[in-house]
Protein backbone atom coordinates (compact mmCIF):
# COMPACT_ATOMS: atom_id res chain seq x y z
CA UNK A 326 0.00 0.00 0.00
CA UNK A 327 1.32 3.43 -0.95
CA UNK A 328 0.78 5.85 1.91
CA UNK A 329 0.71 9.56 2.58
CA UNK A 330 3.21 10.03 5.38
CA UNK A 331 4.38 12.91 7.52
CA UNK A 332 8.03 12.65 8.58
CA UNK A 333 9.49 15.08 11.12
CA UNK A 334 13.23 15.66 11.35
CA UNK A 335 13.69 14.74 7.68
CA UNK A 336 16.49 17.25 7.08
CA UNK A 337 19.23 14.86 8.21
CA UNK A 338 20.07 11.69 10.10
CA UNK A 339 17.50 8.95 10.57
CA UNK A 340 14.54 11.00 9.31
CA UNK A 341 16.31 11.81 6.08
CA UNK A 342 17.34 8.18 5.46
CA UNK A 343 13.74 7.10 6.03
CA UNK A 344 12.46 9.80 3.68
CA UNK A 345 14.91 8.81 0.92
CA UNK A 346 13.88 5.16 1.13
CA UNK A 347 10.14 5.78 1.29
CA UNK A 348 10.27 8.29 -1.57
CA UNK A 349 12.03 5.69 -3.72
CA UNK A 350 9.28 3.21 -2.79
CA UNK A 351 6.61 5.57 -4.14
CA UNK A 352 4.97 6.85 -0.95
CA UNK A 353 3.67 10.43 -0.88
CA UNK A 354 5.73 12.31 1.68
CA UNK A 355 5.20 15.48 3.66
CA UNK A 356 8.49 16.39 5.27
CA UNK A 357 8.65 18.70 8.29
CA UNK A 358 11.96 20.53 8.32
CA UNK A 359 13.42 23.65 9.91
CA UNK A 360 15.90 24.16 7.08
CA UNK A 361 14.58 23.01 3.66
CA UNK A 362 17.88 24.06 2.03
CA UNK A 363 19.49 21.02 3.65
CA UNK A 364 17.58 18.89 1.13
CA UNK A 365 18.68 20.89 -1.91
CA UNK A 366 19.96 18.68 -4.70
CA UNK A 367 18.51 15.47 -3.23
CA UNK A 368 15.72 13.32 -4.68
CA UNK A 369 13.45 14.89 -2.05
CA UNK A 370 13.56 18.33 -3.63
CA UNK A 371 11.15 19.26 -6.43
CA UNK A 372 9.21 15.96 -6.61
CA UNK A 373 5.40 16.24 -6.98
CA UNK A 374 5.18 13.34 -4.51
CA UNK A 375 7.09 15.26 -1.82
CA UNK A 376 5.95 18.32 0.13
CA UNK A 377 8.62 20.19 2.08
CA UNK A 378 7.08 22.15 4.91
CA UNK A 379 8.56 24.29 7.70
CA UNK A 380 8.22 22.59 11.07
CA UNK A 381 9.39 23.68 14.51
CA UNK A 382 8.69 20.97 17.08
CA UNK A 383 8.33 23.36 20.00
CA UNK A 384 5.60 25.40 18.28
CA UNK A 385 2.13 23.78 18.35
CA UNK A 386 0.85 26.10 15.61
CA UNK A 387 3.61 24.79 13.35
CA UNK A 388 2.23 21.23 13.67
CA UNK A 389 -1.30 22.47 12.90
CA UNK A 390 -0.15 24.40 9.82
CA UNK A 391 1.91 21.46 8.54
CA UNK A 392 -1.04 19.06 8.85
CA UNK A 393 -3.42 21.56 7.19
CA UNK A 394 -1.08 22.13 4.23
CA UNK A 395 -0.54 18.37 3.85
CA UNK A 396 -4.28 17.83 3.62
CA UNK A 397 -4.57 20.63 1.10
CA UNK A 398 -1.86 19.03 -1.06
CA UNK A 399 -2.60 15.30 -0.69
CA UNK A 400 -6.13 15.10 0.82
CA UNK A 401 -5.22 12.42 3.36
CA UNK A 402 -2.73 11.38 6.03
CA UNK A 403 -2.27 7.73 6.83
CA UNK A 404 1.04 7.69 8.63
CA UNK A 405 3.20 9.72 10.94
CA UNK A 406 6.92 9.14 11.49
CA UNK A 407 8.37 11.08 14.40
CA UNK A 408 12.12 11.55 13.93
CA UNK A 409 12.79 15.11 15.18
CA UNK A 410 14.66 14.97 18.46
CA UNK A 411 17.53 16.36 20.48
CA UNK A 412 20.17 14.81 22.70
CA UNK A 413 21.99 16.30 25.66
CA UNK A 414 24.38 15.06 28.31
CA UNK A 415 22.58 17.04 31.00
CA UNK A 416 22.67 14.98 34.17
CA UNK A 417 20.66 14.61 37.34
CA UNK A 418 22.56 17.36 39.16
CA UNK A 419 22.55 19.82 36.27
CA UNK A 420 24.48 23.05 36.66
CA UNK A 421 22.84 26.46 36.78
CA UNK A 422 23.99 27.01 33.21
CA UNK A 423 22.14 23.84 32.16
CA UNK A 424 18.91 24.66 33.99
CA UNK A 425 16.85 25.08 30.81
CA UNK A 426 18.05 21.81 29.24
CA UNK A 427 15.62 19.30 30.80
CA UNK A 428 12.70 21.45 29.71
CA UNK A 429 14.15 21.90 26.20
CA UNK A 430 14.46 18.14 25.75
CA UNK A 431 10.98 17.63 27.15
CA UNK A 432 9.54 20.19 24.72
CA UNK A 433 11.21 18.77 21.60
CA UNK A 434 11.30 15.02 22.37
CA UNK A 435 7.93 14.62 24.05
CA UNK A 436 5.68 17.61 23.37
CA UNK A 437 6.73 17.87 19.71
CA UNK A 438 5.41 14.37 18.85
CA UNK A 439 2.42 14.90 21.12
CA UNK A 440 1.29 18.14 19.42
CA UNK A 441 1.86 16.67 15.97
CA UNK A 442 -0.01 13.45 16.75
CA UNK A 443 -2.89 15.45 18.16
CA UNK A 444 -3.09 17.56 15.00
CA UNK A 445 -2.95 14.57 12.63
CA UNK A 446 -5.12 12.21 14.68
CA UNK A 447 -8.51 12.79 12.94
CA UNK A 448 -6.91 12.02 9.57
CA UNK A 449 -5.10 8.93 10.87
CA UNK A 450 -8.39 7.66 12.30
CA UNK A 451 -10.23 8.43 9.07
CA UNK A 452 -7.64 6.41 7.14
CA UNK A 453 -8.63 3.20 8.94
CA UNK A 454 -5.03 1.99 8.34
CA UNK A 455 -3.14 4.69 10.23
CA UNK A 456 0.42 4.06 11.34
CA UNK A 457 2.55 5.99 13.83
CA UNK A 458 6.24 5.18 14.01
CA UNK A 459 8.26 6.99 16.66
CA UNK A 460 12.02 7.12 17.04
CA UNK A 461 12.26 6.64 20.79
CA UNK A 462 15.59 5.14 21.94
CA UNK A 463 17.07 2.46 24.17
CA UNK A 464 17.08 5.43 26.53
CA UNK A 465 13.30 5.09 26.59
CA UNK A 466 13.74 1.63 28.12
CA UNK A 467 16.74 1.86 30.43
CA UNK A 468 18.88 4.54 32.06
CA UNK A 469 22.61 4.25 31.40
CA UNK A 470 25.46 6.47 32.53
CA UNK A 471 24.97 9.84 34.16
CA UNK A 472 22.47 11.32 31.73
CA UNK A 473 19.05 12.19 33.10
CA UNK A 474 17.37 14.77 30.86
CA UNK A 475 17.45 12.59 27.73
CA UNK A 476 16.10 9.31 29.17
CA UNK A 477 13.47 11.17 31.16
CA UNK A 478 12.15 12.67 27.92
CA UNK A 479 12.34 9.32 26.11
CA UNK A 480 10.63 7.29 28.88
CA UNK A 481 7.82 9.84 28.66
CA UNK A 482 7.79 9.40 24.88
CA UNK A 483 7.37 5.63 25.37
CA UNK A 484 4.35 6.34 27.55
CA UNK A 485 2.97 8.57 24.80
CA UNK A 486 3.45 5.70 22.32
CA UNK A 487 1.58 3.34 24.63
CA UNK A 488 -1.26 5.87 25.00
CA UNK A 489 -1.46 6.29 21.22
CA UNK A 490 -1.53 2.51 20.79
CA UNK A 491 -4.36 2.10 23.29
CA UNK A 492 -6.46 5.00 22.02
CA UNK A 493 -5.91 4.36 18.33
CA UNK A 494 -6.46 0.62 18.25
CA UNK A 495 -10.19 0.58 17.47
CA UNK A 496 -9.67 3.09 14.63
CA UNK A 497 -7.08 0.83 13.01
CA UNK A 498 -4.12 2.97 14.10
CA UNK A 499 -1.03 0.91 14.86
CA UNK A 500 1.95 2.32 16.72
CA UNK A 501 5.58 1.26 16.77
CA UNK A 502 8.28 2.64 19.07
CA UNK A 503 11.73 2.12 17.53
CA UNK A 504 14.34 1.93 20.28
CA UNK A 505 17.91 1.97 18.95
CA UNK A 506 21.08 2.47 20.92
CA UNK A 507 23.72 4.45 18.99
CA UNK A 508 22.94 5.27 15.37
CA UNK A 509 25.58 6.73 13.05
CA UNK A 510 24.28 10.30 12.68
CA UNK A 511 25.35 13.76 13.82
CA UNK A 512 23.64 13.04 17.14
CA UNK A 513 26.23 10.33 17.86
CA UNK A 514 29.19 12.19 16.36
CA UNK A 515 30.84 12.80 19.73
CA UNK A 516 30.62 9.16 20.82
CA UNK A 517 34.05 7.52 21.00
CA UNK A 518 33.19 4.26 22.78
CA UNK A 519 32.01 2.66 19.57
CA UNK A 520 33.21 3.38 16.01
CA UNK A 521 30.64 4.91 13.61
CA UNK A 522 30.55 1.87 11.33
CA UNK A 523 29.83 -0.42 14.31
CA UNK A 524 26.77 1.66 15.17
CA UNK A 525 23.35 0.97 13.66
CA UNK A 526 23.21 2.77 10.32
CA UNK A 527 20.29 5.09 9.52
CA UNK A 528 19.66 3.23 6.25
CA UNK A 529 19.09 0.01 8.22
CA UNK A 530 16.46 1.75 10.34
CA UNK A 531 14.88 2.99 7.09
CA UNK A 532 14.66 -0.65 5.96
CA UNK A 533 12.88 -1.51 9.24
CA UNK A 534 10.41 1.32 8.69
CA UNK A 535 9.75 0.15 5.13
CA UNK A 536 8.93 -3.32 6.46
CA UNK A 537 6.70 -1.94 9.24
CA UNK A 538 4.66 -0.03 6.67
CA UNK A 539 4.19 -3.16 4.56
CA UNK A 540 2.83 -5.24 7.45
CA UNK A 541 -0.91 -5.68 7.99
CA UNK A 542 -2.49 -4.24 11.15
CA UNK A 543 -2.54 -7.74 12.66
CA UNK A 544 1.26 -8.03 12.50
CA UNK A 545 2.65 -4.62 13.50
CA UNK A 546 5.02 -4.86 16.52
CA UNK A 547 4.65 -2.21 19.21
CA UNK A 548 8.35 -2.05 19.99
CA UNK A 549 11.53 -2.62 18.02
CA UNK A 550 14.57 -2.69 20.30
CA UNK A 551 17.67 -2.43 18.11
CA UNK A 552 20.99 -2.30 19.88
CA UNK A 553 24.39 -2.30 18.20
CA UNK A 554 26.00 -3.36 21.50
CA UNK A 555 25.31 -5.85 24.27
CA UNK A 556 22.73 -4.54 26.72
CA UNK A 557 23.19 -5.56 30.36
Ligand SMILES: NC(=O)c1ccc[n+]([C@@H]2O[C@H](COP(=O)([O-])OP(=O)(O)OC[C@H]3O[C@@H](n4cnc5c(N)ncnc54)[C@H](OP(=O)(O)O)[C@@H]3O)[C@@H](O)[C@H]2O)c1
Nearest residue numbers: 334336337338339359381382409410460462507508510512
Ligand atom coordinates in the same frame (compact mmCIF):
# COMPACT_ATOMS: atom_id res chain seq x y z
N1 LIG B 1 21.53 8.91 16.67
C1 LIG B 1 21.31 8.10 17.68
O1 LIG B 1 22.25 7.49 18.25
C2 LIG B 1 19.91 7.87 18.18
C3 LIG B 1 19.69 6.75 19.00
C4 LIG B 1 18.42 6.51 19.48
C5 LIG B 1 17.37 7.35 19.15
N2 LIG B 1 17.61 8.44 18.36
C6 LIG B 1 16.48 9.32 18.07
O2 LIG B 1 16.21 9.31 16.69
C7 LIG B 1 15.68 10.58 16.29
C8 LIG B 1 16.50 11.12 15.12
O3 LIG B 1 17.84 11.29 15.56
P1 LIG B 1 19.07 11.48 14.54
O4 LIG B 1 20.12 10.55 14.98
O5 LIG B 1 18.59 11.46 13.15
O6 LIG B 1 19.53 12.96 14.99
P2 LIG B 1 20.14 14.16 14.15
O7 LIG B 1 20.96 13.66 13.03
O8 LIG B 1 20.74 15.03 15.18
O9 LIG B 1 18.84 14.86 13.52
C9 LIG B 1 17.90 15.42 14.38
C10 LIG B 1 16.72 15.87 13.55
O10 LIG B 1 15.76 16.48 14.44
C11 LIG B 1 15.46 17.78 13.95
N3 LIG B 1 15.13 18.69 15.05
C12 LIG B 1 15.83 18.92 16.17
N4 LIG B 1 15.23 19.87 16.93
C13 LIG B 1 14.11 20.23 16.25
C14 LIG B 1 13.07 21.16 16.49
N5 LIG B 1 13.04 21.94 17.60
N6 LIG B 1 12.07 21.28 15.57
C15 LIG B 1 12.08 20.53 14.43
N7 LIG B 1 13.05 19.65 14.15
C16 LIG B 1 14.05 19.48 15.04
C17 LIG B 1 16.73 18.22 13.24
O11 LIG B 1 16.42 19.29 12.37
P3 LIG B 1 17.54 20.42 11.98
O12 LIG B 1 18.33 19.85 10.85
O13 LIG B 1 16.71 21.60 11.62
O14 LIG B 1 18.37 20.67 13.23
C18 LIG B 1 17.11 16.94 12.53
O15 LIG B 1 16.34 16.75 11.36
C19 LIG B 1 15.74 11.48 17.54
O16 LIG B 1 14.49 11.49 18.16
C20 LIG B 1 16.75 10.77 18.43
O17 LIG B 1 16.53 11.05 19.79
C21 LIG B 1 18.84 8.70 17.84
